[in-house]
Amino acid sequence: MIISHKKLGSLVRLIFHAMGCHNRETTTITDHLVTANLMGHDSHGVGMIPIYVQSFLAGELKPNVSPNITVDNHSILVFDGKKGFGQSVTRKAMQKSIARCKETGLVLMGIHNSGHMGRIGSYGEQSVKEGLVSIHFVNVTDRSPSVAPFGGSQARFGTNPICISIPRGSATDPLILDFATSKVAVGKIRAAINKKEQLPDGWVIDYSGAPTNDPRVLEKHIYSLKDSEIPEGAVLPMGDHKGYGLSLFCEILGGIMSGGKTIQPENIRSGGLINNMLSIIFDPEKLQDKNVIHNELEKLIKYVESSPIAAMREQNKILLPGELERKKMSHRRKYGIEIDDKTYTQIVESAEFLGIKRSSLVVE
Numbered sequence: 096m097i098i099s100h101k102k103l104g105s106l107v108r109l110i111f112h113a114m115g116c117h118n119r120e121t122t123t124i125t126d127h128l129v130t131a132n133l134m135g136h137d138s139h140g141v142g143m144i145p146i147y148v149q150s151f152l153a154g155e156l157k158p159n160v161s162p163n164i165t166v167d168n169h170s171i172l173v174f175d176g177k178k179g180f181g182q183s184v185t186r187k188a189m190q191k192s193i194a195r196c197k198e199t200g201l202v203l204m205g206i207h208n209s210g211h212m213g214r215i216g217s218y219g220e221q222s223v224k225e226g227l228v229s230i231h232f233v234n235v236t237d238r239s240p241s242v243a244p245f246g247g248s249q250a251r252f253g254t255n256p257i258c259i260s261i262p263r264g265s266a267t268d269p270l271i272l273d274f275a276t277s278k279v280a281v282g283k284i285r286a287a288i289n290k291k292e293q294l295p296d297g298w299v300i301d302y303s304g305a306p307t308n309d310p311r312v313l314e315k316h317i318y319s320l321k322d323s324e325i326p327e328g329a330v331l332p333m334g335d336h337k338g339y340g341l342s343l344f345c346e347i348l349g350g351i352m353s354g355g356k357t358i359q360p361e362n363i364r365s366g367g368l369i370n371n372m373l374s375i376i377f378d379p380e381k382l383q384d385k386n387v388i389h390n391e392l393e394k395l396i397k398y399v400e401s402s403p404i405a406a407m408r409e410q411n412k413i414l415l416p417g418e419l420e421r422k423k424m425s426h427r428r429k430y431g432i433e434i435d436d437k438t439y440t441q442i443v444e445s446a447e448f449l450g451i452k453r454s455s456l457v458v459e
């Protein structure tokens with residue numbers, strides 16, 4: 096089905112209200128999820144709702160949480176997210192860190208024990224709106240791993256995303272680099288399972304480490320099933336040893352240094368979805384004159400964009416980090432968001448679990 100972002104937002108609001116989120120939190124989470132869909136990251140949009148509802152009903156995800164500051168030492172801030180909805184607690188922690196960065200010019204922020212933070216680029220966007228640069232390292236705990244280390248056949252990591260963002264002055268769009276260190280976000284494999292589609296080559300391996308196109312090798316992990324017809328495989332790291340190395344450092348920086356935990360098996364895996372994040376936030380104008388930064392950055396970008404398009408490529412221009420998302424957003428705002436039947440059914444069933452009547456779901 097194709098649905099407008101406004102109607103989708105109304106449906107999402109009902110669900111988060113039903114979980115007890117106050118208006119402000121409901122708006123934060125709804126905007127985050129619908130924006131992820133608008134930007135083309137369906138893996139981190141409304142398709143996450145059934146997993147959130149499951150965690151909420153299991154008492155693993157809590158509404159209306161304000162993160163606690165556990166370390167406050169000038170430019171170092173560490174927060175405990177207390178298993179609150181990640182979109183909300185991380186935004187609040189970022190707000191405090193951004194305010195501090197306005198005083199100090201630099202903040203090292205750790206946040207641990209947060210519910211799933213969603214699209215990490217949203218926190219990069221939060222920084223650039225205030226003229227700040229930010230770098231984020233994230234790990235995933237409380238559930239089994241999904242990504243194999245380079246050369247391994249069994250998963251040892253979550254999809255551990257990294258984000259780097261930089262403002263480009265008031266007139267132009269920022270650069271937002273935001274991706275999982277796995278070949279692909281697990282949500283994209285969930286979408287393929289739901290649509291009964293095969294995966295492109297090189298995304299996943301089966302239990303033995305052999306390449307496969309069958310997304311169901313991740314079914315057990317994604318739906319926290321006790322068993323699955325297909326033995327469990329793993330997602331490959333992006334860029335072979337390079338993505339693997341970055342993922343390991345997401346565990347160390349995002350997991351340990353944030354005051355949180357890593358994915359090693361002595362730590363609790365209750366089947367929830369916890370993110371820990373270490374972020375470096377700084378004011379670029381404390382390092383260099385803003386006109387110098389702006390001129391050099393724009394000249395660099397112009398040079399990069401001037402590379403002729405490679406043969407066989409369908410694109411008509413070199414894209415900058417964050418550009419594709421903005422293009423998709425303007426398209427989907429106009430033409431609507433496509434939601435596959437299974438994802439939609441799962442969302443409706445989750446709403447029903449929360450006591451919402453099917454008839455009150457506005458898109459029906």
Ligand code: NAD
Pocket residue numbers: 136138139211212213214215216233234235254255256257271272273274275276277278279280281283370413414415416417418419420
């Ligand atoms: P992806 O592979 O689609 O890569 C996205 C990044 O690459 C963006 O910065 C985008 O602008 C850039 N990009 C894409 N195509 C490009 C092109 N042709 N030219 C230049 N740049 C291009 O992203 P992904 O790895 O699938 O991750 C999707 C989302 O999932 C991200 O928002 C990420 O933060 C999120 N995520 C979250 C978690 C979590 O635990 N919270 C885990 C994994 C991923």
